[in-house]
Amino acid sequence: MTAPPARIVDLGPDDDLFPAWCEVWAAVQRDDRPEDPPRPAQEHVALGRELVAPGGSRDGLHRAAVTGDAVVGALRVLLPLRDNPAVAFLDVAVHPVHRRRGLGTRLLAEGRAYAAERGRTLFISEVDEALPSSPGRAFAERHGWTCDLVETRRDLVLPVDADRLSALEAESARAGAGYEIRTWRDRTPDELLEDRALLERRMTTDAPHGDLPVEEEEWDGERIREYERSHVARGRTVLSAGAVTADGRLVAFTDLQVPLAQPGRASQAGTLVLREHRGHRLGARVKAAVLRDLAAQFPEVRRISTYNSDSNTPMVAVNEALGFVPAGHLSSWSLRL
Numbered sequence: 001m002t003a004p005p006a007r008i009v010d011l012g013p014d015d016d017l018f019p020a021w022c023e024v025w026a027a028v029q030r031d032d033r034p035e036d037p038p039r040p041a042q043e044h045v046a047l048g049r050e051l052v053a054p055g056g057s058r059d060g061l062h063r064a065a066v067t068g069d070a071v072v073g074a075l076r077v078l079l080p081l082r083d084n085p086a087v088a089f090l091d092v093a094v095h096p097v098h099r100r101r102g103l104g105t106r107l108l109a110e111g112r113a114y115a116a117e118r119g120r121t122l123f124i125s126e127v128d129e130a131l132p133s134s135p136g137r138a139f140a141e142r143h144g145w146t147c148d149l150v151e152t153r154r155d156l157v158l159p160v161d162a163d164r165l166s167a168l169e170a171e172s173a174r175a176g177a178g179y180e181i182r183t184w185r186d187r188t189p190d191e192l193l194e195d196r197a198l199l200e201r202r203m204t205t206d207a208p209h210g211d212l213p214v215e216e217e218e219w220d221g222e223r224i225r226e227y228e229r230s231h232v233a234r235g236r237t238v239l240s241a242g243a244v245t246a247d248g249r250l251v252a253f254t255d256l257q258v259p260l261a262q263p264g265r266a267s268q269a270g271t272l273v274l275r276e277h278r279g280h281r282l283g284a285r286v287k288a289a290v291l292r293d294l295a296a297q298f299p300e301v302r303r304i305s306t307y308n309s310d311s312n313t314p315m316v317a318v319n320e321a322l323g324f325v326p327a328g329h330l331s332s333w334s335l336r337l
């Protein structure tokens with residue numbers, strides 16, 4: 001079938017076409033993972049506003065491929081401003097009924113050209129692979145990108161098996177005597193803020209990234225506050241648990257995000273234990289603590305998803321002990337100019 005001509009237009013989060021741009025992502029998600037509710041448009045809008053707000057840690061753009069007055073393809077480029085000065089993150093999506101007509105290739109070329117104009121030479125993109133042969137993988141390979149990291153998604157159906165959770169809690173509490181476990185929601189306590197920033201910095205160096213060419217990120221307390229505000233603006237609440245030493249230092253954390261508009265499914269976000277405090281089962285302990293908190297505050301959450309590199313054996317072991325089961329992959333790709 002001959003492709004109708006598509007126009008490529010720049011969009012901002014408050015433009016009339018932006019809801020249709022968000023709907024392209026929703027259609028892609030419904031097609032890939034029909035059992036998951038798509039990401040609410042509010043998340044894209046809030047991220048878009050972050051990019052246009054002055055003083056933020058990222059810049060970038062949104063473009064749409066439009067045929068007639070329908071948005072059929074979506075491009076987002078994110079440029080980190082505080083670190084990784086060579087990197088651009090590119091997201092490309094084409095509505096499932098408009099594929100294999102070159103729209104993805106056009107949008108990718110637009111994203112590359114914009115990022116190159118801004119001095120970026122290293123492009124990174126992610127592909128959600130619900131099934132073994134995904135269009136995104138074939139597309140990335142066709143364009144000469146390299147697969148640097150494959151993470152397995154695992155899902156946990158709630159409520160967690162009570163015996164498993166109690167066993168993990170008891171065992172990890174014994175191994176980690178001397179650390180206090182604290183929980184909080186949406187806002188890191190002031191006295192733990194700088195330590196929380198160090199943990200986020202370590203997420204970019206100590207969590208397995210495969211061959212992904214990313215550098216250590218610059219995190220301070222102010223950037224953690226920006227990150228916290230961005231979750232609230234996106235309509236999420238974040239439940240956290242941390243391990244604190246006797247002298248008050250936060251040395252391990254885990255975050256669990258709940259989308260408030262559709263709280264049936266939560267996401268396990270970052271978890272990290274500082275190297276010098278490993279071996280005390282603190283990872284298992286903070287995860288068990290946040291699961292308890294979740295059950296108390298959001299009993300309506302039915303499922304949690306998490307992503308781990310297969311090389312991250314300690315984290316995978318904790319997740320499997322809790323009953324998480326594999327549910328596809330997330331691959332990360334790069335291209336160097």
Ligand SMILES: CC(C)(COP(=O)(O)OP(=O)(O)OC[C@H]1O[C@@H](n2cnc3c(N)ncnc32)[C@H](O)[C@@H]1OP(=O)(O)O)[C@@H](O)C(=O)NCCC(=O)NCCS
Binds near residue numbers: 103127135138
């Ligand atoms: C990946 C995606 C953007 C491709 O969009 P598209 O408009 O179909 O892409 P194009 O028509 O430009 O495809 C270019 C080439 O990629 C390859 N390709 C794309 N989809 C493919 C598929 N399903 N199977 C095999 N090869 C595929 C082909 O070589 C194709 O050329 P051809 O059609 O002449 O054979 C689209 O499938 C999508 O939105 N997927 C979900 C989001 C995603 O994974 N994004 C990728 C980020 S890198």
